[in-house]
Amino acid sequence: MKTAEDKPAGALAIFGVGMIGGSLALALRKANACDRIIGYGRSPASLQRALELGVIDEFRTDAASAAADADVVVLASPLATTEPLLRQIRDALGEQAIITDVGSAKGCIVAAAHRALNPGQLRNLVPGHPIAGKEKSGVDHANPDLFVDHLTILTPVPETDPGQLRRVRQLWEVVGARVVEMDVDTHDAVLAATSHLPHMLAYALVDCLARMQESAEIFKYAAGGFADFTRIASSNPEMWHDICLANRDNLIVMLDRFRGRLEEIRAAILHNDGPLLLEIFTRAKQARDDFIDRFPGRNYGPE
Amino acid sequence: MKTAEDKPAGALAIFGVGMIGGSLALALRKANACDRIIGYGRSPASLQRALELGVIDEFRTDAASAAADADVVVLASPLATTEPLLRQIRDALGEQAIITDVGSAKGCIVAAAHRALNPGQLRNLVPGHPIAGKEKSGVDHANPDLFVDHLTILTPVPETDPGQLRRVRQLWEVVGARVVEMDVDTHDAVLAATSHLPHMLAYALVDCLARMQESAEIFKYAAGGFADFTRIASSNPEMWHDICLANRDNLIVMLDRFRGRLEEIRAAILHNDGPLLLEIFTRAKQARDDFIDRFPGRNYGPE
Numbered sequence: 195m196k197t198a199e200d201k202p203a204g205a206l207a208i209f210g211v212g213m214i215g216g217s218l219a220l221a222l223r224k225a226n227a228c229d230r231i232i233g234y235g236r237s238p239a240s241l242q243r244a245l246e247l248g249v250i251d252e253f254r255t256d257a258a259s260a261a262a263d264a265d266v267v268v269l270a271s272p273l274a275t276t277e278p279l280l281r282q283i284r285d286a287l288g289e290q291a292i293i294t295d296v297g298s299a300k301g302c303i304v305a306a307a308h309r310a311l312n313p314g315q316l317r318n319l320v321p322g323h324p325i326a327g328k329e330k331s332g333v334d335h336a337n338p339d340l341f342v343d344h345l346t347i348l349t350p351v352p353e354t355d356p357g358q359l360r361r362v363r364q365l366w367e368v369v370g371a372r373v374v375e376m377d378v379d380t381h382d383a384v385l386a387a388t389s390h391l392p393h394m395l396a397y398a399l400v401d402c403l404a405r406m407q408e409s410a411e412i413f414k415y416a417a418g419g420f421a422d423f424t425r426i427a428s429s430n431p432e433m434w435h436d437i438c439l440a441n442r443d444n445l446i447v448m449l450d451r452f453r454g455r456l457e458e459i460r461a462a463i464l465h466n467d468g469p470l471l472l473e474i475f476t477r478a479k480q481a482r483d484d485f486i487d488r489f490p491g492r493n494y495g496p497e
Numbered sequence: 498m499k500t501a502e503d504k505p506a507g508a509l510a511i512f513g514v515g516m517i518g519g520s521l522a523l524a525l526r527k528a529n530a531c532d533r534i535i536g537y538g539r540s541p542a543s544l545q546r547a548l549e550l551g552v553i554d555e556f557r558t559d560a561a562s563a564a565a566d567a568d569v570v571v572l573a574s575p576l577a578t579t580e581p582l583l584r585q586i587r588d589a590l591g592e593q594a595i596i597t598d599v600g601s602a603k604g605c606i607v608a609a610a611h612r613a614l615n616p617g618q619l620r621n622l623v624p625g626h627p628i629a630g631k632e633k634s635g636v637d638h639a640n641p642d643l644f645v646d647h648l649t650i651l652t653p654v655p656e657t658d659p660g661q662l663r664r665v666r667q668l669w670e671v672v673g674a675r676v677v678e679m680d681v682d683t684h685d686a687v688l689a690a691t692s693h694l695p696h697m698l699a700y701a702l703v704d705c706l707a708r709m710q711e712s713a714e715i716f717k718y719a720a721g722g723f724a725d726f727t728r729i730a731s732s733n734p735e736m737w738h739d740i741c742l743a744n745r746d747n748l749i750v751m752l753d754r755f756r757g758r759l760e761e762i763r764a765a766i767l768h769n770d771g772p773l774l775l776e777i778f779t780r781a782k783q784a785r786d787d788f789i790d791r792f793p794g795r796n797y798g799p800e
Contacts, residue, residue: 325718345718347718380714383711384711384714384715384718385718387705387706387709387715388706388715388716388718388719388723389719389722389723391702392702392722392723392726392727393722394759394762395698395702395726395759396726396781397762397777397778397781397782398755398758398759398761398762398781399694399695399698399755399758400781400782400784400785400788401758401777401780401781401784402690402751402754402755402757402758403690403691403784404780404781404784405758406690406754408686408687409784411683411687412687412690412691413691413784413787413788413791415628415648415650415687415688415691416691416692416788419692419695419696419728419729420691420692420695421788421789422725422726422728422729423695423698423699423725423726423728423729424695424785424788425722425725425726425785426722426725426726427781427782427784427785428782428785428786428789429782430782431775431778431779431782432775434774434778435771435774435775435778438766438774439766439769439771439774442766442767442769445766446763446766446767448705449759449762449763449766451705451709452701452702452705453756453759454705455701455702455704455705455708456697456698456701456752456756458701459697459700459701459752460749460752462741463741463742463745463748463749463752464745464749466742466745468738468742471737471738471741471742472734472735472738474700474704475700475734475737475738476734477704477707478699478700478701478703478704478707478730479700479703479730479731479732479733479734481703481704481706481707481712481716481730482703482727482728482730482731483731484716485703485716485719485724485727486724486731488716
């Protein structure tokens, strides 16, 4: 006999049924962890597609109406849509309705919630970030196994109710994720280093090569290292536009740190300083090899 | 009945029986394309290992002796060893003995050959670069299929004899590579863009993170994108030290171009210039997607 505890998500409303939102829907469905999934989004065609694919049970084109019937609202649309959406659903949300999200930056979500929600609703706020994904966008790329063995980071605010936090944790655990909690600022600083900075480097590299006169010739001779290195430059531009601006301060700090390291390498090359180059490369190789050795069981699918 | 044409490599001497040199030996052996493979290297233990693995038939610890018996000498040791090795073997080389290599920069090979060889020997010089490899070093990682469907670039000099060039082309074709020819300067400019610059970015990124106080915490939350992006930072430091210094001028040009692109992104983030960020990311995504679409059949194994 199923108890309420078996379906931690109850009725779920997913705002933004793209690759991540769609994957979460499929994964929860596969785990039999929710009763009903309501989709909301900007594009009726995309919602219709999600319905046809069996990702959602129904869709709404009115945000408040989607939220009104939900036990859990998951924001999976671009970060910049957070505040307007929260304003639209604020008065429709049930007293116990959880508000969670999958955004790659968390400070901006918390700030938007403070501005847009009633203070009493902050107890239902559980910001989250699954460290999983791929460079493909859209519900057609949704995958029920996307989160298996990947980390999901939850960043509760001081007001977050421990019971609501537990329910969101359970929701991610049933889809196979390993859940960790950290504070919002730590999350944004860590992700600026491990994800947001590398994306900027990949975009800058591809843009640099694409703008060279000989770019056709150059791309012709690029090999696997280049394909790997630039995979993340195929990510969704709108999403990354939002992430950059949302996590601006941390990202600028990391860009400046990176610039310092690259300048050191440039100067060593320019001045034929072989010992310094060898020292830098050896230290970096060691750090990277250690990183791979330390987390051998990790699913290194794209984030 | 086999003819001489069936074994284009004849007796092969491989100088530096590591991952690349060892893979070429295994591949030529698998294709039955050479009579005998002689190894030469700095480490007797490593040569002994190559012998045990069946990668080479015998080894020498004297470079001139290894070269004296060879129809083809393949330099597969770090770039900085090229000139001293050529000086050691110059007087031992047979009149028709081909001198080729697998180095990632070609101008430095040609310059070393001009300094170290007799002018008449330049007709036997066929510089080459297989765009294949992986971040693992050493003969234990040699793989006979490493070059299948990968490009090998040959950069003949004006003095190169067309017949010798043809023999080296055939040698790469029998191991499955697609051979293209280009001039030395074009090779070094293209590779600075597609390979040498990305390696510097990966080393600089890992070094940047490794030197942060919170590096343990940071690496803990890195995901697949980071693992992909930094794979090339696990490459051999000595090899990359040599490549940087050998292709210094082209690499400095590319580092400066990249810096310009990254500064543009940094300024756009700092000044909240969303439209510019969206434009850059969209252009980069388009270029990267086009690159993958245009070469769908390419083997994107690591370079």
